[in-house]
Amino acid sequence: MQPASEANQRIARISAHLHPPNLQMEESAGLRRANCRAKGAAPGFKVAILGAAGGIGQPLALLMKINPLVSVLHLYDVVNTPGVTADISHMDTGAVVRGFLGQPQLEEALVGMDLVIIPAGVPRKPGMTRDDLFKINAGIVRTLCEGIAKSCPKAIVNLISNPVNSTVPIAAEVFKKAGTYDPKRLLGVTTLDVVRANTFVVEVLGLDPREVDVPVVGGHAGVTILPLLSQVKPPCSFTPPEIDYLTSRIQNGGTEVVEAKAGAGSATLSMAYASVKFADACLRGLRGDAGIVECAFVASQVTELPFFASKVRLGRTGAEEVLPLGPLNEYERAGLEKAKQELAESIQKGISFIKK
Ligand SMILES: NC(=O)C1=CN([C@@H]2O[C@H](COP(=O)(O)OP(=O)(O)OC[C@H]3O[C@@H](n4cnc5c(N)ncnc54)[C@H](O)[C@@H]3O)[C@@H](O)[C@H]2O)C=CC1
Numbered sequence: 364m365q366p367a368s369e370a371n372q373r374i375a376r377i378s379a380h381l382h383p384p385n386l387q388m389e390e391s392a393g394l395r396r397a398n399c400r401a402k403g404a405a406p407g408f409k410v411a412i413l414g415a416a417g418g419i420g421q422p423l424a425l426l427m428k429i430n431p432l433v434s435v436l437h438l439y440d441v442v443n444t445p446g447v448t449a450d451i452s453h454m455d456t457g458a459v460v461r462g463f464l465g466q467p468q469l470e471e472a473l474v475g476m477d478l479v480i481i482p483a484g485v486p487r488k489p490g491m492t493r494d495d496l497f498k499i500n501a502g503i504v505r506t507l508c509e510g511i512a513k514s515c516p517k518a519i520v521n522l523i524s525n526p527v528n529s530t531v532p533i534a535a536e537v538f539k540k541a542g543t544y545d546p547k548r549l550l551g552v553t554t555l556d557v558v559r560a561n562t563f564v565v566e567v568l569g570l571d572p573r574e575v576d577v578p579v580v581g582g583h584a585g586v587t588i589l590p591l592l593s594q595v596k597p598p599c600s601f602t603p604p605e606i607d608y609l610t611s612r613i614q615n616g617g618t619e620v621v622e623a624k625a626g627a628g629s630a631t632l633s634m635a636y637a638s639v640k641f642a643d644a645c646l647r648g649l650r651g652d653a654g655i656v657e658c659a660f661v662a663s664q665v666t667e668l669p670f671f672a673s674k675v676r677l678g679r680t681g682a683e684e685v686l687p688l689g690p691l692n693e694y695e696r697a698g699l700e701k702a703k704q705e706l707a708e709s710i711q712k713g714i715s716f717i718k719k
Pocket residue numbers: 413414415416417418419420439440441442482483484485486487496500503506507522523524525526527552553554555556583628629630631634
C-alpha cells in the first residue's frame with residue numbers, strides 16, 4: 364500500500380493534467396513531460412506533426428502513436444490541438460503525446476525533434492490545381508521551416524504541404540538563409556504516388572499489392588508525376604492502352620479524390636497511410652537499418668533540375684544516396700521532358716518566393 368499522501372499527490376497531479384485551468388497546452392505539456400520522465404519513456408524517436416489537427420494530421424497522428432519507433436509525439440496546429448491531443452493520448456501505446464497550439468508554442472513543439480512531418484496548409488477544391496494553393500501554403504511552410512531552423516535544425520523534415528514541387532524549394536531556401544540547410548534532411552513526400560501506382564498496377568495485373576513496387580519519379584503534380592512502368596517489380600509488361608490508362612490514372616489520382624470529395628478536401632486517409640509508410644522508413648533509416656529505399660522529392664543531380672523525385676536510400680542522416688533513374692523507354696523519356704518543363708517553373712517559383 365502506498366502512503367495516503369503520496370497517492371493523493373499522484374491523483375492531484377493527474378487531475379491537474381486532465382483539468383488544467385484554461386487549458387494551456389504548454390502547461391499540460393509540462394506535466395506530461397514530468398510524468399513521462401518519471402515512468403521512463405520507451406526508447407525511440409521524437410516526432411512532431413505540424414498541421415496535426417487537419418484531415419491528414421489527425422489520422423497521421425493516430426498512426427504515429429501506434430508506431431513502436433516513436434517515443435514522443437508532438438502535435439502542433441493553429442487550431443484544435445487540445446482536443447486531438449486529449450483524444451490520441453488515451454491510446455495505450457508507448458509514445459507520449461503532447462499538444463501545442465498556435466505560433467507562440469511552435470518553438471517548444473519543435474525542440475529536440477528527430478523527425479518533423481508537415482501536412483499544414485489548405486487542400487484543393489474541385490477545379491483547382493496544386494499550384495493554386497501556393498499563395499496560402501508558401502507562407503505557412505516558410506513560417507514552419509523558420510521554426511525548424513531555430514529549434515531542431517538537425518531534424519529530418521517530411522514535407523507534405525502542396526504544391527510540393529514548390530514548397531520543398533521554399534523550405535530549402537529558408538534553411539539556407541538560416542545557415543542550417545542539409546539537403547539530405549529535407550524530403551518532399553511523394554509516397555502517395557507510389558501507393559496509388561502500386562494499387563492501380565495490381566488492378567490491371569491481378570496481383571497482391573504487397574508484391575508490387577512501381578517507381579514514380581519527377582514531382583508531385585499532374586505531368587510531373589512520372590510512373591516508370593518499365594521498371595515495375597516483379598518484372599511485367601503492359602499493352603500501350605494499359606500504359607496510357609495507368610499513367611493518366613496515377614498522374615490524376617489526387618484530382619480523382621478531390622472530385623469525389625466534391626469540395627470537402629483532398630486525399631487524407633490514403634495520404635496519412637502513405638505518410639506513415641514514408642516516416643517509418645525515415646525512422647528505420649535513422650536507426651541505422653540497411654537497404655531502405657523509397658521515392659521522394661529531394662535535392663538532386665539526377666537531372667539538370669535542382670530538385671527531383673526519385674528513389675533515395677535512407678540512412679542515419681536522411682537521404683544518403685539519390686539513386687539514378689535507370690533505363691527509360693521512349694514513352695518515359697517523352698514524359699520526362701514534359702515533367703522537367705513544368706518542374707523547372709514550379710521550383711523557380713518556390714526559390715523566388717524566399718529570395719525576392
Ligand atoms: N504530398 C502529398 O502527397 C499530399 C499533400 N496534400 C496536402 O497536404 C495539405 C494538408 O491537407 P489536409 O490535411 O487535407 O488539409 P486540412 O485543411 O484538413 O488540414 C490542414 C491543417 O493545417 C493547419 N494549419 C493551417 N495553417 C497552419 C499553420 N500556420 N501552422 C500549423 N498548422 C496550420 C490547419 O489548421 C489544418 O488543421 C494540403 O496542402 C494538401 O494539398 C494532400 C494530400 C497528398
